[in-house]
Amino acid sequence: MDEEEERRFFAGLPATRSAAGALILSPAGEVLLVERPYRPDRPWGLPGGIVERDESPLAACRRELEEELGVRAAVRRLVAVDWVPGEGVRTTALHWLFTADLPPGAEPRLPPEELSGWMWAAPGRMGDLLAPNTARRVSAGLAAAAAGETVYLENGHPVPDGER
Numbered sequence: 001m002d003e004e005e006e007r008r009f010f011a012g013l014p015a016t017r018s019a020a021g022a023l024i025l026s027p028a029g030e031v032l033l034v035e036r037p038y039r040p041d042r043p044w045g046l047p048g049g050i051v052e053r054d055e056s057p058l059a060a061c062r063r064e065l066e067e068e069l070g071v072r073a074a075v076r077r078l079v080a081v082d083w084v085p086g087e088g089v090r091t092t093a094l095h096w097l098f099t100a101d102l103p104p105g106a107e108p109r110l111p112p113e114e115l116s117g118w119m120w121a122a123p124g125r126m127g128d129l130l131a132p133n134t135a136r137r138v139s140a141g142l143a144a145a146a147a148g149e150t151v152y153l154e155n156g157h158p159v160p161d162g163e164r
Helices: 003-011 057-069 123-129 132-147
Strands: 017-024 031-035 048-050 074-084 093-101 117-121 151-154
Touching: 017 031, 017 057, 017 132, 031 123, 048 057, 057 074, 057 093, 074 132, 093 132, 117 123, 123 132, 132 151
Parallel strands: 017 093, 074 151
Antiparallel strands: 017 048, 031 117, 074 093
């Protein structure tokens, strides 16, 4: 295959978005959520964002945490990968969920043009605060983190062992 054929081949492949976010827990086990004014229907979410072209999910998570929280968080480990089907104009996506820690004594300093607030929320409140698939992803990520595992999800649902 020559270079032009290879370019056409890869240009014709389906595109999948990718996003990386972090589970940051308080000493009491609460989850750090950020408020996004551009999503009035579901303003609360995890800190994180889109993986940019030629960027790894880990690098994206580190960059997004620094941009959104104004601190250099320590990204610890991957706890979930979630395949999310396309819907409407949204293309299929892979969501990478890592655990992370804020530096001791640090408090988020949000960029006012992007985020309007933050809070610590009990894990049991995720279903009330987050979109359903995100709440499922967070719950599965918390369980995987506690077990020292990484979980594969489809739209926030764990895939049973026999179906992988």
